């Protein structure tokens with residue numbers, strides 16, 4: 001998928017999401033709401049999504065409209081649950097699903113550990129070490145002990161040029177510079193960038209600009 005399609009899909013999904021969660025629900029009822037500061041207000045509440053659909057209504061009007069009976073309490077849970085699933089879905093669309101990403105990451109490392117034990121990998125490893133004449137391709141001095149992935153882009157189907165034979169010392173140095181944590185941080189950055197670009201695309205669209 002190219003960049004434009006990617007953002008277009010994201011935008012479509014986001015628009016659908018906004019529609020799905022917009023409150024156009026017909027069933028509203030008068031409720032008594034106790035705010036965090038204990039102040040009491042009377043508002044109309046949507047019975048589907050829990051949104052307060054009116055401004056505050058005075059106590060007199062509220063009772064007058066409710067046959068002089070005290071209105072039921074405002075359902076804060078209904079509102080919170082609705083907002084939770086709305087935000088969760090939005091995060092998924094915008095690629096901000098942290099938990100999912102963490103699970104994907106864990107799955108990847110598990111897969112990777114298994115992969116290193118396969119014959120396929122052992123064969124590839126041997127080819128790379130032979131290519132390097134068993135000499136480290138980092139320092140050219142020590143004997144090569146490890147085969148390092150320059151990228152995981154073709155993980156499981158690596159090109160040999162994506163793998164290098166290195167000595168333990170050089171391998172440690174590589175991993176110091178590109179520690180797992182750094183990779184994860186980098187992923188977070190990329191994700192933020194995606195989010196930011198998405199906002200820019202929306203803005204440009206609003207301007208009716210034709211350059212994308």
Ligand SMILES: [Zn+2]
Nearest residue numbers: 023025046049
């Ligand atoms: Zn609603």
Ligand SMILES: [Zn+2]
Nearest residue numbers: 136139167170
């Ligand atoms: Zn080396």
Ligand SMILES: [Zn+2]
Nearest residue numbers: 147148149171
């Ligand atoms: Zn490595």
